[in-house]
Amino acid sequence: MSLRPHAQARGPVLTGPFLFAVDFDTLKFRQGPEEECVASYQNIDQTVLTQLQRQGEVQVVDIRDPESFIRGRIPGALRLHQGNLAQFMMEGEFDDPLVVVCYHGISSQSAAQYLAEQGFERVYSLIGGMEGWVQSGAEVEAG
Numbered sequence: 001m002s003l004r005p006h007a008q009a010r011g012p013v014l015t016g017p018f019l020f021a022v023d024f025d026t027l028k029f030r031q032g033p034e035e036e037c038v039a040s041y042q043n044i045d046q047t048v049l050t051q052l053q054r055q056g057e058v059q060v061v062d063i064r065d066p067e068s069f070i071r072g073r074i075p076g077a078l079r080l081h082q083g084n085l086a087q088f089m090m091e092g093e094f095d096d097p098l099v100v101v102c103y104h105g106i107s108s109q110s111a112a113q114y115l116a117e118q119g120f121e122r123v124y125s126l127i128g129g130m131e132g133w134v135q136s137g138a139e140v141e142a143g
């Protein structure tokens, strides 16, 4: 079964902590029919993200604040925030892997769950967030 935006989210789906850049708690879901919603995400580490990057079509979205994003981010990452979320959903490549990054890998899980429930089919949250990425010695883009 393929999920698409606002199609099948069901019940209270956001229980995670407040997100720094995107307040996903304020977003409303349309209740779906009486179907089980199994959309979810997986946690991945830096090694798996690097493999996904090598394979090609991976989109990395960073939900941290603008200053942190400018100081250093995963190369090619898009900062996802309240202002561009709707556009991101409209233009989304729902079949491509989507990796959510925050500071330490906590808030990204709520965002990843949200995005999975909106129809992104392969959603991941980066374990350790940007701090873990930096500590692993992986490449960082700034500016």
Ligand SMILES: O=S(=O)([O-])[S-]
Binding pocket: 102, 103, 104, 105, 106, 107, 108, 129
């Ligand atoms: O939620 S967090 O991991 O960015 S502190």
